[in-house]
Amino acid sequence: MPANRMRTRCPSIGRLLPRSAGARPMRPTRRCEFFWQARRAISRLCMRHNGAANPRADRQRWRAAEATRDNKPDVCNQRRKSMKIQSVLRNLALCLIAASAALSVADAAAQAKKQVKISHATAADVGNDNHMVSWIIANYINTNSDTLEARIYPAxxxxxxxxxxxxxQLGAGAxxxxxxxxxxxxxxxxxGVCDLPFLWRNYEHYHHVIDGKVGEILAAEHEKLGLRVLGWQDSWGYRNVVTTxxxxxxxxxxxxxxxxxxxxPTYVAALNAMGANATPMAFGEVYTSLQTGVLDGFEHASAVIYTGKYYEVAKYITLTEHxxxxxxxxxSKxxxxxYTDKEKQVVAAAAKLGQDVNRGLSAQRDAESMEKLKAKGMVVNPIDKSGFIKAAIPLQDQLAKSLGAEDLLKIIRETK
Structure with missing residues (x-):
């Protein structure tokens, strides 16, 4: 055999198979380890049983019988008994092999489940809206599907x-x-029309819009990009300015x-219009940037502020509700x-349940989170928003035009 070829033992059948030099040796599974332990135990049992499985001892006993001619029948009886025991043990070994194979097939079936990776940016705390919805979807899928397995990847x-x-969009990752x-x-x-400043009058206004024509149009456009919309949820609270x-x-x-x-662009324009120096930044960098003074503050909803423990690095909340x-x-489309039709039904039902629970808790969770932040020592200040709102109307028109969404803004404004 060439020097660059090596041989390795297949953990399932025990044959020697060639493999490339430098390749990692095959590692037996727990099932295979169990089988080989059973096989060794059976071999030891055969060898210990009156030397019956020991050919050398057998020959010596037959020679002694030929010499004396007086104990040959005993030797024959022992020989027959030995063969009978070996037959039983061989059958037992075959049963163990069959059981091992069946368990391996069951393991393979379990491993064949399609993995559903659920990703979001916020903390792994059901006190914030994204993780609550993720938790509901994952648990519903894992409870109602034999072919899908969901797991949450927060933060x-x-x-x-x-x-x-x-x-x-490429079918990779989450x-x-x-x-x-x-x-x-x-x-x-x-x-971006959904994120225009001072656009939504209340939760009900948003629900009526997004469950209607606007939501249908945006979902259809998104599907062409390789992303299928499963549900529209509330952010648990309006976004307010937080400062250190x-x-x-x-x-x-x-x-x-x-x-x-x-x-x-819509968020940056909104903050700049309010007089702030809007600073775009990945969410994962915010806590440290507040801590080190790189930022003077940030803006977000109360539930995220609380579950992210931003009260540790910031002191004031201003109720801009911008x-x-x-x-x-x-x-991923x-x-x-x-997915099969059944799998699609399970995933769609999971998302619908998450959406419904999220919306039902919105106002309550916003109020609860704000009280918890006060208890942590944060100072919550109201502010006169009339100037902000007055400046926001022309900004809405300007941004909607740049987004090519003037038709959608018109529907939103007309929806009661």
């Missing part, structure tokens, strides 16, 4: 949100992503402050197209 464990969604519509503006700019050192009591106090926002960031659950 950007699979990468920053934009990179995760890009991978999903299967499902739950996050703000702001992330999706990078792929379908018309979805400076207390904001009037609009002028925001001037020049470096306030982190999402990396999308944005209400809807969240959307999307699945390539993954979706590979």
């Amino acid at each position: 950007n464990h699979l990468g920053e949100e934009r990179a995760v969604v890009e991978g999903m 299967t499902i992503h739950i996050g703000g519509t702001a992330i999706h503006n990078n792929f379908n700019k018309r979805m 050192k400076k207390e904001i009591k009037k609009p002028e106090d925001l001037k020049g402050l470096k306030i982190r926002t999402i990396q999308t 944005l209400f960031g809807p969240t959307v659950t999307v699945i 390539k993954e979706w197209d590979g």
Whole structure:
């Protein structure tokens, strides 16, 4: 055999098979280890039984019988008994092999489950909306499907949100992503209409719009990009400005402050219009940037502020309520197209349940989180928003035009 070829023992059948030099040796599974242990035990049992499985001892006993001619029948009886025992043990070994094979097949079937990777950017805490929806979807799928297995990857464990969604378009990485519509503006700019400043009058207004024609149009456009919309959720609370050192009591106090926002034109324009110095930044970098003074503050909903423990590095919340960031659950279309009808039904039902629970808890969780933040020592200040709202109307028109979404803005404004 050439020097660059080696031989390795197959863990299932015990044959020697060639393999390339430098290749890792095959590692037996637990099932195979169990089989080989049983086989060795049977061999030892055969050898110990009156020397019956020992050919050398057998020959010596027959020679002694030929010499004496008086104990040959005993030797024959022992020989027959030995053969009978060996037959039983061989049958036992075959049973063990069959059992091992059956268990291996069962293991293979279990391993063949399709993996559903659910990604989001926030903390692994059901106190925030994204993780709550993820938890509901994962548990529903794992309870109701024999062919799908869901697992949650919170806090950007699979990468920053934009990179995760890009991978999903190619059918790689995450299967499902739950996050703000702001992330999706990078792929379908018309979805940015959902993030215009001071756009949504209340939760009900948003629900009526997104469950109607606007939601249908945006979902159809997204599907062409390789992303299927499974549900539209609420952000648990309007987005407010949070600062580390400076207390904001009037609009002028925001001037020049470096306030982190999402990396999308609508959010940047909204913060700049309010007088702040909008600073786009990945969400995973915010805590450290507040801690080190790189940022003067950021803006987000109360539930995320609390579950992310931002009360440890920031002191003040100003109730600007400048944005209400809807969240959307999307699945990779390539993954979706590979599902059976039954699997699609399970995933769709899971997302619908997550959406319904999320919406039912929105107002309650927003209020609860705000009280918890006060208990942690944060100072919550109201502010006169009339100036912000007045400036937001022409900004809405300007941004909608740049997004090519003037038709959608018209529907939103007309919806009661």
